Amino acid sequence: SSGQRKGTARGFFTPGQPVRGSSAVFTRDNATKIVKYSGTAAAPAWVQQGSGDSRIEGHEIEMDEETGDVRASGRITSTVVFASSPVGRGAAASARPGAPARHEVVAETMSYVEKQRTATYTGAPVVLKRPTG
Numbered sequence: 611s612s613g614q615r616k617g618t619a620r621g622f623f624t625p626g627q628p629v630r631g632s633s634a635v636f637t638r639d640n641a642t643k644i645v646k647y648s649g650t651a652a653a654p655a656w657v658q659q660g661s662g663d664s665r666i667e668g669h670e671i672e673m674d675e676e677t678g679d680v681r682a683s684g685r686i687t688s689t690v691v692f693a694s695s696p697v698g699r700g701a702a703a704s705a706r707p708g709a710p711a712r713h714e715v716v717a718e719t720m721s722y723v724e725k726q727r728t729a730t731y732t733g734a735p736v737v738l739k740r741p742t743g
Contacts, residue, residue, distance in 0.1 A: 622666070622680045622690075622722045622729070623659045631657035631671070643675040654684070663712060665689040666720065678724030688715045688731070714739050 623629050633647035633655035648670050649655030657673065658665035669684020682688070691710050718733025 622678070622724075623657075623664050627659050629657055629659050631655070633671075645673050645675060647671040649684075658689075663689070663691045668720075678722075680720070680722040682720045683718065685733075686715075686717055686720050686731075688717075688720055688729075689713070690715070690729075711740060 631647050633649050634653060635648040636646070637648075638645045647655035647657060649668070651669070654667045654669060655671050656665065656667040657671055666680065666682050666686060666688050668682040668686030671680070671682045671686075673680050689712060691712050715731050715736065715738050717731035717736040720729060720731050722729040
C-alpha cells in the first residue's frame with residue numbers, strides 16, 4: 611500500500627512549513643515521535659518541502675518530530691539550498707555568500723542532527739552537484 615502524509619517538521623526542513631511524503635509503508639511511533647517512510651527499489655520513499663527545494667529520496671527515511679533529526683538510507687538523493695557553495699571556496703569567499711543555489715547530494719546514507727545543524731553523508735562515492743550543471 612502507498613501512503614502520503616502532510617505535516618510540519620523542523621531542522622533539515624524550514625520550521626512551520628508543510629512537509630509532504632510518500633512511501634510504500636508509513637509508520638509513526640507515538641511514544642518516540644519517530645515517523646518512518648519505507649520505499650522499494652522501484653518506488654523509493656520521499657519527503658519534501660515546497661516545490662522540491664528541500665527533498666530527500668531513498669529506501670528508508672526516518673524523521674524525529676521532537677528533535678528535528680533526519681536519517682535516510684538506501685541510495686539516497688538529497689536536494690538542499692545553500693546560501694553559497696559549500697565546497698571550492700576560500701575563507702575570503704565564504705565571508706561574501708553568493709545567491710542561494712540548489713545542490714543535489716547522492717550517497718548511501720544521510721544523517722542530519724539538528725542540535726549541531728550538520729548533515730553527514732556516507733557511502734562510496736558521495737557526489738555533490740548543482741542540478742543546473
